[in-house]
Amino acid sequence: MTKGYSNEPMLDIFIYETEQNLEQLEISILSSERKKKITNDAINEIFRVMHTIKGSAAMMMFDNIASLAHAIEDLFFYIREEKPKGLDPVDIYDLVLTGIDVFKSEIEMLKQGREPEADHGELIESIHAYLSVIKGEGAPPASIETAVAPPASDHYYLTPIQTEPVDGCTAYEALLYFDEDCSMENVRAFAIVHSLKDIASQCCHYPENLIDDSTSAEIIREQGFVIQIHTEMAYKELFDYFAASSYVRAVDLKEMALCGNGEEPGAVARTADAGTVEDATPASDDSRSSHQSIISVDVAKLDRLMELMGEMVIAEAMVTQNPEVAGLEIDSFQKSARQLQKITVELQDVAMSIRMVPLSTTFHKMHRIVRDMTKKLDKEAELVLVGETTEVDKNIIEHISDPLMHLVRNAVDHGIERPEERLRNGKDGRGRVTLEAENVGGDVLIVIRDDGRGLNRDEIYKKALKQKLISPDAELTDREVMNLVFAPGFSTNEAVTEFSGRGVGMDVVVKNLEAVGGTISIESTPGQGTATIMKIPLTLAIIDGMNIRVGEAIYTLPTISIKETFRANVSSIVVDPSGNELIQVRGDWFSILRLHEKFDVEPDSRNLEDGIVIMVEQDEKYICLFADELLGQQQVVVKPLPLYIRQFKNIASLTGCTLLGDGSMSLILNVIGLIGSDGRIRRDES
């Protein structure tokens, strides 16, 4: 392979795999850290991941990444083999997490198309230093090299098999010979080993070091390439698999006797260095075998699919609601049209579900934040996740991970008190931050709850006054005061800490959420904690809409926000002194918003009894809309208003527009915008 990466797909795969590995590693490190000890599983996993990263980074010629991974691998090689006593898990984990951060930033660089950063000499040094410390002070640094250097490649060295064979798996040993003129045998072999990961639960091979060691190609050429694997595949299948691999000339496949109780199979016993076998959780094997049914797809393709799905929904409506066939009674057409409708809806559900991603990855990232912050701030807190399997659209996830991070930081920084203070107040010294997610209708609710000191209403009020966010004579409810924390420039923290207090956080949170049509609110009980509630739409692309007509104009309301529709009765309508019309429905009074006045169009009738009243609700606020007619329900594809119009003015009462079945357009109404635009129109409890 030449310098640089002419091979873009390879780079993509490298980035993708390394990210996955790092993420998985971080999660398991954090979970074993909570148990306050280093488990053998964790050591093995770190070792395995570092080994993989080292190998693939070296293949991609990212030497710096490879050498850092190598250093960490060395460290864990020692820990695994020698099992030194009295290790401080925190130190080790800190070291590994720092390493992970470096890898992450390197990956980020690669994603942006830049070369990875130069040198991590310092970190590598500190890893080596740590290694020599745990080896005992007496050990001169020079001996590290010899102690951890990989065994010379002139004898068989196989990675010790870490798990017992899983039920149904058979152990095989294969001897592969490559075509004589294929050259770069080591790379071919590496490719085969790489592809085996998907089908084999365990895999070891000789020569062990395929990429770093240039002599490996020669060894393979002369002696063949030895692979030992555990797999569920049958002999024949596996044989064909090897035979079909590119450049393979001859295959010699042997079934090996299964070993019990962690003894190495006979063939493997050749390895002098093979360590004792540790029990790994079967779960890790499950996760590996499930890989083969998952493929990664370019997001751009999914976006395109969604776009086409949108066109499809419109086209379907154009056919089935075609004015030419509307009045006709054709049984066969109706039947086929219904079939088309059904399939379109199903197809749409599937297309949407492809884009749906569980929140768990985003949520799990917060473990790290809580851990780092509690350490730095000298607090104790645990993060509890509830409903992390809730799925939301991928686009939305991207928009909420930053807000979530801010809110979790806030919860730990502002919310959770120091252990002494907590104990004094009769609480558990260990704080608790809960992340909850649940589906509520067309929205996802994400709640960040802490059991800390809560918000101080008076302090917020004073602060807001000082920062001139409110006028002194404004009368505000507790809830309104609490929600002042979302105002731009607001910060209650006196001192700006590393984590929060600059007063930009909440502002950014609100902006990010607004970008995906979400809302945020906060509830707090002093001394007992705070809950921040984010309400986010499940998806932005397609909604169930009700088309309504006002004069010649057609508008679409999200069906989910319509509470009821009815014909008004003059006797239930009053006009208040300022000219607002109110209507009484079952004892409650609601404001009426005449859409023809709001949008300045000529209605069929201005008489409230002639048209229809639609009661809509959003965030427990209600308003009654007056329109001429309901046209019917339809799935609509939300399209944003043209850029020119958005740049001109942000129209609060509109979400966007959509194409109707006959090719004409309707404007999609934003219920919250309609309610908000008319001042305080709320459910009146009188």
Add this chain to the structure above:
Amino acid sequence: MTMEQVTAIDSSERTLQGRYLTFYMDEELYGMDIQHIIEIIGVQPITVVPEMPEYIRGITNLRGKIIPVMDARLRFRLEERDYDDRTCIIVLETGDVSMGMIVDAVSEVLELYSDDVDPPPEIGGGVADYIQGVGRSGDGVIMLLDCDLLLREGGDG
């Protein structure tokens, strides 16, 4: 320097300023650089968007793409006129912004050389703010509109 050489230099100095689509508004001829023009369509149904200035007629569906439509007469404070069968929507695009512009009628595509184009008049107001130059062709003049300015500026002109 011989005469031939002089003419050769002359013709090379007559650099092409651009190709312009010309159209009529209120009996006057206007031009717009053809590189901004996507297509010309007839008048089609337009959906009114509230809270927009009067000259933004609304939005229309151009084969699945939704574009705003502006009435050039109202934009340049000319008298409003009913649309007829010569009325056209010129679809413009600069950068990410697309826009349909309603004009009385389109005329032709003209090639103008740099020495055919004079700087815009000093007087401002109305259409004059959006003129990037005045082109001469035959015995008529063409007011060349600045498409970028027209689409960028949402103000009241």
